[in-house]
Amino acid sequence: MSTSIFAFIIVLGVLVFFHELGHFLVARLCGVGVEVFSLGFGPRLVGKTVGRTDYRISGIPLGGFVKMVGEEPDADIDPADIPFSFTHKSVFKRIIIVAAGPMFNLVLAVLIFFGIFVISGSYVLEPVVGVINTGTPAQASGLREGDRITVIDGRAIATWDEMADAIMKSEGRELTMTFKRGEEARTVRVIPQTTVMKNLFGEDTERYVIGIASAGVVHRKDMTLGQAFVESFAKTYEISYLTVLSIVKLIQGVVSTKTLGGPIMIAQMAGEQAREGAANLVFFIALLSINLAVLNFLPIPVLDGGHLLFFLIEAVMGKPVNRRVREVAQQAGIFVLLLLMIFVFYNDISRIFSTS
Known part of the structure; x- marks a missing residue:
C-alpha cells in the first residue's frame, strides 16, 4: 500500500x-507575469517567493496550477501590470x-x-515460425516450426511485424516466400486466407493470414x-x-x-x-x-x-x-x-x- x-x-x-x-x-x-506556480491545490504548505512568483507546494496533491497576471478577462488590473497581463x-x-x-x-x-x-x-520479434495451424496455407505450403522468413515478394523481412504487414497487404494475392531452414534457403508460394479477428478494441476485423504463430524469438537492437x-x-x-x-x-x-x-x-x-x-x-x-x-x-x-x-x-x-x-x-x-x-x-x- x-x-x-x-x-x-x-x-x-x-x-x-x-x-x-x-x-x-x-x-x-x-512577457506574462506569473504570480503563483503551485504543485497541488488548496492550502500552501511550503514555498518560496522569487520576484513576483510564489513557487509553492500545496496540500491537495491532485494537480497544480499557474496563476498569471490578468488571467481573468474581467478582473481589475493595476495599469502598471497591463504589459504583463495574460488577457492583454x-x-x-x-x-x-x-x-x-x-x-x-x-x-x-x-x-x-x-x-x-x-x-x-529496442526488442525486435523475429520472423521465426512457431505453431502452424492445421488446414492453413502455411501447412499446405510445407512451412515448419523453426523456419525463418527472410523475403516476401522480393521484400526483405527482418521482423515479425514486417512479415505480418506484407501478408496483410497481399489482400489474398499469392505470395512468393523465401525462408531459411537451418542453413538452407527455400522458397514456397502461399495464398493468404481471410479470417475474422478481434482488434485492440474488441471489434471484429477481417485480416489476411497464413496460419502461423510466432516462435517468440526476440533480439535486442541497439540504437544510435x-x-x-x-x-x-x-x-x-x-x-x-x-x-x-x-x-x-x-x-x-x-x-x-x-x-x-x-x-x-x-x-x-x-x-x-x-x-x-x-x-x-x-x-x-x-x-x-x-x-x-x-x-x-x-x-x-x-x-x-x-x-x-x-x-x-x-x-x-x-x-x-x-x-x-x-x-x-x-x-x-x-x-x-x-x-x-x-x-x-x-x-x-x-x-x-x-x-x-
Whole structure:
C-alpha cells in the first residue's frame, strides 16, 4: 500500500510539474507575469517567493496550477501590470501559452522514450515460425516450426511485424516466400486466407493470414542517438493516436466505460509498475503523460482545450467570446468533470470490491 501511495505521488508530481512548467515557461517567454506556480491545490504548505512568483507546494496533491497576471478577462488590473497581463496579450500568444501545458506532457513522453531507447535499445520479434495451424496455407505450403522468413515478394523481412504487414497487404494475392531452414534457403508460394479477428478494441476485423504463430524469438537492437530520437517521436505519436482512437471508441460505445479509472486505479498501477522496477515506472509515466496531454486538448471548458476553443473563436471572429457564454460553458464543463470524477471513483471502488 505504501509503495502505491509513494509511486502515485511521484508519478502525479512529475506529470503536473511538466504540465505547469510548460504554461510557466511560455508565459514568461511571452512577457506574462506569473504570480503563483503551485504543485497541488488548496492550502500552501511550503514555498518560496522569487520576484513576483510564489513557487509553492500545496496540500491537495491532485494537480497544480499557474496563476498569471490578468488571467481573468474581467478582473481589475493595476495599469502598471497591463504589459504583463495574460488577457492583454495577443490571441496567438494566449493560444501558445495554454497549449504549452499539454505539449510539455508530450515532450516529457518523448524524453522518456528517448532515454529508454538510448539505454536499452529496442526488442525486435523475429520472423521465426512457431505453431502452424492445421488446414492453413502455411501447412499446405510445407512451412515448419523453426523456419525463418527472410523475403516476401522480393521484400526483405527482418521482423515479425514486417512479415505480418506484407501478408496483410497481399489482400489474398499469392505470395512468393523465401525462408531459411537451418542453413538452407527455400522458397514456397502461399495464398493468404481471410479470417475474422478481434482488434485492440474488441471489434471484429477481417485480416489476411497464413496460419502461423510466432516462435517468440526476440533480439535486442541497439540504437544510435539519431535513431532513438526518431523512434521516440514515433512511439509518442503511436500512443497518442491510440489514445485519441480509444476516446472515439468510448464515445461510440465500442469500449466499455468500465475501463475508465481514476486516482485509485492510477495509484494501484503505479505501485505495480514500481514493484516491477524503475524502468517500468518511468515507462508508465510516459503513457500517462500522453493520456494527460490528449485529455487536456479536448474542447471541454475548464480544460486547456476549452480555453483554446474560445481563443480560436476569438481569432476567427476578431473579438472575445461573450462573457455570459463563457460563464455558462465553464459551469457546464465543471459539471461534466464532476460527473466524470464521480464515475471513475465509482469504477475504482467497484474494482476493489470485485477483487477482494
